[in-house]
Amino acid sequence: MRAVSAATICLPTYNERENLEAMLRALAPLGVRVLVIDDNSPDGTGEIADRLAGELEFVSVLHRDRKEGLGPAYLAGFQRALADGAEYVLEMDCDFSHNPADVPRLIQACTDGADLALGSRYVPGGGTTNWGIGRRIVSWGGSFYARTLLGVGIRDLTGGFKCYRRRVLESIGLEQIHSKGYAFQIEGTYRTLRKGFRVVEVPITFVDRREGVSKMSRAIFLEAVTKVPALRLAALTNRL
Ligand SMILES: Nc1nc2c(ncn2[C@@H]2O[C@H](COP(=O)(O)OP(=O)(O)OP(=O)(O)O)[C@@H](O)[C@H]2O)c(=O)[nH]1
Ligand SMILES: [Mg+2]
Numbered sequence: 001m002r003a004v005s006a007a008t009i010c011l012p013t014y015n016e017r018e019n020l021e022a023m024l025r026a027l028a029p030l031g032v033r034v035l036v037i038d039d040n041s042p043d044g045t046g047e048i049a050d051r052l053a054g055e056l057e058f059v060s061v062l063h064r065d066r067k068e069g070l071g072p073a074y075l076a077g078f079q080r081a082l083a084d085g086a087e088y089v090l091e092m093d094c095d096f097s098h099n100p101a102d103v104p105r106l107i108q109a110c111t112d113g114a115d116l117a118l119g120s121r122y123v124p125g126g127g128t129t130n131w132g133i134g135r136r137i138v139s140w141g142g143s144f145y146a147r148t149l150l151g152v153g154i155r156d157l158t159g160g161f162k163c164y165r166r167r168v169l170e171s172i173g174l175e176q177i178h179s180k181g182y183a184f185q186i187e188g189t190y191r192t193l194r195k196g197f198r199v200v201e202v203p204i205t206f207v208d209r210r211e212g213v214s215k216m217s218r219a220i221f222l223e224a225v226t227k228v229p230a231l232r233l234a235a236l237t238n239r240l
Contacts, residue, residue, distance in 0.1 A: 006087035007107050007163070008033040010077035014067055015043045016094045018211035024052050024059055026100040032107075033086065034059050036094075037077040039067040069180030069220070070160070078169050090163045091185075095209035098161040102204050106163040115168050115197035116189065118154065119161030125203030126156070135208075138221075146186050146228045150235075152193055155201060158182045158224070168192050181220030183227035190231050194240050 009032055013020060020036070027034055036053070038046040038061065049061040062080055064073065074091060081089045088107050092098045102119060109117035120126050122143060128136060139158065146157040162185075172191040179187045193199055234240040 008035055008081040008086035009090040009092050010035050011094050012037045012073040013045045013094045014039050015041045017043045017045050019094050020048050023094050030103055035077050037062045037073045039064045071180040071184035087166050088163055091160050097206050097209055105202050109200050109202050110163050110165050114200035115165045116192045116199045117163040118201045119159055119204040120156035120201035121206050122155035123201045123203050128206045130208040149228045149232050157186045160185055168197050182224040
């Protein structure tokens with residue numbers, strides 16, 4: 001229980017007014033802290049977050065001026081969570097693709113010895129529901145591409161449901177990370193592996209969002225395609 005109260009979930013939001021309140025109420029019983037990172041959502045998500053932070057003691061809000069992508073939002077959230085003393089720092093989407101009930105298993109994997117626990121769709125027991133065949137191929141193919149080029153054994157490199165131990169975030173060079181989308185997830189895990197930390201995959205079922213709209217874009221996809229060989233090159237030339 002002590003471990004859980006030392007955990008902060010970073011929850012980035014951009015136009016999640018249909019989801020935010022339900023998500024915070026679902027997280028309430030878990031005993032974790034939640035930091036909502038809102039990029040000035042035009043739909044008023046930031047105001048909803050402020051109202052709920054006034055009501056729910058475990059919630060705080062980080063307001064940012066504009067949408068810059070997931071990576072910069074998470075980096076700002078990590079800094080705040082570390083400054084506030086978190087031992088476990090989680091990433092999670094606010095669209096119910098990630099099941100709040102899986103949070104304790106991710107934290108447990110870290111208290112059991114992992115330095116980074118990844119919610120994984122591509123290990124036995126994991127999977128996706130309500131995704132069309134096209135989306136499944138792109139996602140699985142993306143992880144296959146990254147795993148092969150980087151030469152790592154991790155099955156799910158693009159997922160965004162993860163739990164970092166504090167010491168990882170303190171040592172992987174966050175200030176050097178400029179990725180914004182899926183590449184941010186790949187880069188965080190790869191840097192963690194390069195530093196010799198222990199990374200564990202925890203099976204999860206990923207559910208397609210029910211409310212609101214996806215912010216995935218062609219630019220985010222292309223960033224990942226080019227970032228993977230760049231990361232490998234950086235590692236081969238001892239810059240990572
Ligand atoms: N603060 C912030 N949050 C963002 C930004 N882009 C996406 N998000 C949030 O990050 C989470 C994941 O974004 P999604 O739009 O679901 O993207 P995705 O999960 O890659 O794509 P889908 O599976 O299609 O939903 C959600 O909680 C979004 O509201 C951003 O630029 N800034
Ligand atoms: Mg999503």
